[in-house]
Amino acid sequence: MRSSPRRVPRVLSIAGTDPTGGAGLFADLKSIAAMGGYGMGAVTALTAQNTLGVRGVYPQTAEALRAQLDSISDDVVIDAVKIGMLGEAHIVRTVSEWLDRVRPPVVVMDPVMAATTGGRLSTDDANVALVDLARRVSIVTPNVPELGVLAGAEAAAKTFGEVLEQARAAHAELGTAVLATTGDLEDASHADVLITTEDGRARVEELPFTRIDTPNTHGTGCSMSSALATASVGASSWSEAYARVRPWMDGALLGGLELEVGEGSGPLDHNWNTRGAHLA
Template sequence: MIKNTLTIAGVDPSGGAGILADIKTMSALGTYATAIIAALTAQNTQTVSAVEPVSPAFIAQQIDTLFDDVRIDGVKIGMLGQASVIRVVADKLEKYKPPFIVLDPVMVAKSQARLLEKEAVSALINELIIQSHMITPNLPEAADILQLGSSPETIKEMYRVAEKLHALLPTKDERWVLLKGGHLPGNDTIDLLFNGDKMLEIEHQKIHTKNTHGTGCSLSSAICALQARFNNVPEATRQAIEYVHQSILHADSLSVGSGHGPIHHFHALWSR
């Protein structure tokens, strides 16, 4: 039986990030993708010129209507934008209790436009992170969540940050932190996957391209899809990282905009 996955996030009209990237990823990896729109953006590969929130009441209605009819095997949460939106999503997920929730704490776009209001960070921690089975922050997002003042700059610092992030998660069952190390200098990237007991290092080579728009959205969506299919977080994470790596590797075969272009979500399918 094909698994059904859900993304709750914002819309990037250029298709590189947000819900469109999530749907492409979930579809490419063999699940049936559904979506709840939480925000609209006026965005291209260079800038985010405006953000238009969707009303919490309408988001609630979207979620209720979907869950009343469709079995959801995994949920990915991306850009929510406001504390009021975070609270309504958290309330509905508490009600429906999907088997796996992966939270990508989208805070700042590649253009440096802020996508999560600063006053909403505490709501993200207290309402949504505590419900998530996995969180996937990059280093600046981790620093924002933990109020560190500056991002980790070494693997040793990343270990400490991953442990602090995991302390925000409930301990009643297994929860995971994937701390992404792409902002560290060097030619290799090390991501840390931590479940409160074992810290796994997942290393991969950096690819030098400007076309990396939507990598975080796509990675969390890939984990959601693969976890729904295989129910094995470490394996789903490794395969998701490899999928995004290959999508970046093939990104230059696309020609979308003149800024940070998208990754190639369908590289394996189109090559056939």
């Protein structure tokens, strides 16, 4: 990992919006703040969605996104970048070109393709471009269906063993670190999978977590990846950054049960630790 240790990491989220605040850029900013960072944002698309589903996606133009990204990087030193929903192929290309020019020290990519609540957030052409973009980043954080796409698998994994196999394939194909999250795995496994390269060889780590029974998982991938980007600044490894993020993530999932936001798959409580909440 390459990062610039600072007391307050400066973290840029490149993502779409969610007007209910549970996912996308708004969730990223909450997560970055919860991890002690200073959050910035470039909007890739406006969405009309809530906890019940996605009603519409309205992409930015390449010119508008490029202007946002350049206005930030021309003025502010960026310690880490989180990439979320991009949606359209021209948006993916714009982000790729900017990364090639600016070369941020840490780039975490959540390969968003669909919302937890249902509804596509990425076109087929964009999904192809996302695989190429994944080769330019520091780490990708796919859920189970997204991992299958990155690995070129015919279907999403159904067992933890299949996740391990697909994570290895994605790491070998992309040449980047892979954090495969398994919260949506059907066999109810209790570990995420981290694959990095160490001394020229793939290193596989199983990262245990406590599975929390909750319907409120809206924005989980967004929140995890942006928190990880923040925690990575100054960390010696991805596993060290993950170890800092996981307890906060567990508390946010538990806290989401008390929020009463929406009628569907509700959001996490990103600020649970500021209200005196405790892990069960």
